[in-house]
Amino acid sequence: MITLRNVAAYAASFVVLFCVEVAPESPLGLRLVPEAQAVVGAPLTPGSVAGVARRTTRRVAVAESAEASSEASAQAAAAQQQAATAEQQSATAAQQSATAAQQSATAQQQAAAASGALPLGTVVATLPADCSKMTSGGVEYYKCGPDYYRTAFQGSNLVYVTATP
């Protein structure tokens, strides 16, 4: 039920106003994963014809590499966004690398989960249990076990991404 609830929450927020455009990473469509590893940005139904045609621009989600995100900060995020935007324009190659990236990121995430700490930049739809809220530098964080999360929008979904306060 937990995973189903996650999907419901995800889809419900997702359809609020908008639809997330994501290309299928596998022919099976949405992948459901255990709550602790909930992957946001899984394939869904595009809500736009143009979106389908331009699906290389879709979000691929999940984790960044640990190295890349060790400097996780507003600046890094901005730079990544620029990189991502540039990448959108290079279509198929980006899509393929994105898929590979997602796979490797998922693998990292699983490996890290086993060791108790998630790689920075891991995105989850729901926080784990027993988190405490804190504010650092005007930014709101949740401390959950060994991990800190900040709240963000991924598309129109409210998500939590691991970060360093």
Added chain:
Amino acid sequence: MKALHGLIPTLRPLDAARRLAAAAAVAALALASTAPAPAHAQASGVDPAAARILKRMTDYLASLPKFGVDTSNVVEVVLVSGQKLQFDSASKLTLQRPDKLRTERVGDVASQSLFYDGRTLTLFDPNDGHYATVPAPGTLDAAVDFARDSLDVVAPAGDLITTDAYQRLMADSTSGFVVGKSVVDGVRCDHLAFRGIGVDWQVWIDDGDKPFPRKFVVTTLDVAGLPQFEVRMSNWTLTPDVSPKRFEFSPPPGATRIEFLPVGNAGAQP
């Protein structure tokens, strides 16, 4: 959290064949009685009658300086098991050309609003008071693209509301035809069906003197189970409240500003 709905109705092959035959007849009639379709770039395989009806609708919407509409959205999600779920939501959209848009979720579930005032775009989640504001392009058309491509945020029926909607829809459409007349929510419509790259889409357009779109369905072809996105549009109004404050966002006390995650995190990969 959300009630799940039943399976969507599907056309059985026999029905489809019948309707196609009817559609062909209607298309032939329409062709006989109308001027040639516009000289716009038009993929071969698109029935000029279908193109004409579509363009009449998009031209009409593009000509409106402002409008409001209620949308009812259904999105399907296919689980790994192949089981398909539907999720419903409704939202209210207010638009003023060339550079204002507001959409807000209505109903009893989590609400969320989008504000675009020609300078910035804000997504606000009032549940726990989170919002993100980013600089946005200066026109609605560009802002719709920006939101989709850079933020992964898609306006309901975003394909239909831009001034160049016809080009957007037809750019990758390889075929299209008039299925026939159909009644959607009590309104008599022309039912059009198109095929594009990786997608089939259908639109139902009021066949009266105000050719509003009433229903729009996008079928994703490369996901098993062919999930669909559907939006029904009702309560069209040409006189919505477009006072400037409706499109500007002022964070309520206690609201927390957050960021959009970058689209395509893969950019961070070495």
